[in-house]
Amino acid sequence: MSDLEKLAKLDIKMAVLALLTAEGVKPMSRVDSFEGPEKVVSKIIEKLGLTVEIKTEGCKSEILFGSGRGLAKYKDALKLKGGEKVYEMGLAFGYPKCCSKYFSEFLTGLKNEKPDKLKPLEHFSCPNCRLSPSLQKKYQEAYDLFELA
Numbered sequence: 001m002s003d004l005e006k007l008a009k010l011d012i013k014m015a016v017l018a019l020l021t022a023e024g025v026k027p028m029s030r031v032d033s034f035e036g037p038e039k040v041v042s043k044i045i046e047k048l049g050l051t052v053e054i055k056t057e058g059c060k061s062e063i064l065f066g067s068g069r070g071l072a073k074y075k076d077a078l079k080l081k082g083g084e085k086v087y088e089m090g091l092a093f094g095y096p097k098c099c100s101k102y103f104s105e106f107l108t109g110l111k112n113e114k115p116d117k118l119k120p121l122e123h124f125s126c127p128n129c130r131l132s133p134s135l136q137k138k139y140q141e142a143y144d145l146f147e148l149a
């Protein structure tokens, strides 16, 4: 069993995000409320060439991983406010600019039409997005890879 398959047994979503982040589809990823062996998870993700940061509170952890640049982008976004913060965070998570912009405008009341929540992306797409379907396909392929393993 590969390391990534081991990770998928612990948390399939984390394995999908780790694979896509290592492939450069996403600059970085964040997994909230992880309850599990964070040291084991961290070692597997680091072997993929990514930087891992873990914040633990009680028995739950927030796990961030990505390229150095990806994590820096995310931290810069955290310092912003309002729509700009939402937009920049969307880009750090690897969502298309059009969708990140639409979602930030929706949250700040500039757009009324609710964005589509795409599975398994867990991402809000702008209406009739041209970029999200191919991103969605990459996520689905990664889930299929681990679910069939």
Ligand SMILES: [Zn+2]
Residues within 6 Å of the ligand: 096, 097, 098, 099, 100, 125, 126, 129, 130, 131, 132
């Ligand atoms: Zn879009």
